[in-house]
Amino acid sequence: MANVLPEDRIKTPDGVISLLREQAQLYEKLEKMGQRQRALISLDDTLPLLRLLADRQRVIESLSKVGELLRPVRSKWEVYSSRFNKAQKAEADELIASAQACVERLLAEDAKDAKLLSAKKEATAKSLRQVPTSNKAISAYKNGSGGVASPGRFEGES
Numbered sequence: 001m002a003n004v005l006p007e008d009r010i011k012t013p014d015g016v017i018s019l020l021r022e023q024a025q026l027y028e029k030l031e032k033m034g035q036r037q038r039a040l041i042s043l044d045d046t047l048p049l050l051r052l053l054a055d056r057q058r059v060i061e062s063l064s065k066v067g068e069l070l071r072p073v074r075s076k077w078e079v080y081s082s083r084f085n086k087a088q089k090a091e092a093d094e095l096i097a098s099a100q101a102c103v104e105r106l107l108a109e110d111a112k113d114a115k116l117l118s119a120k121k122e123a124t125a126k127s128l129r130q131v132p133t134s135n136k137a138i139s140a141y142k143n144g145s146g147g148v149a150s151p152g153r154f155e156g157e158s
Helices: 006-011 013-043 046-075 077-081 086-142
Strands: none
Touching: 006 013, 006 046, 013 046, 013 086, 046 077
């Protein structure tokens, strides 16, 4: 049996259904990754979060490839769906509805994650803005104005 080219998958109803299943599975995987992402953001666990984001990007790239293959199907859905038997049509409709619902949930949760990250970024920035005040206090102690003698004052004294 010869290898099937990716673009040949849309030539049969089974091929289209297979792509729709693959798309739905990738969206579900992305949604599960999003749940893990939220946990890592809450825990301030940066390295695992960065790894997860890289993995998520690979899933998004896979989704993009599947989307490209399905582009002609979307643009001529009536033509393609007319080739489906009743069971294939029902499954296709279910897979499409599932993918759309998943996308909506992903967008909503990603917006929440973006707000959480923004709040954490602002809190970190606020902490960093307070650092110069701490440095002034340290400088005051080093210069002796804080009431504590600096080590240099006693050097050479006997």
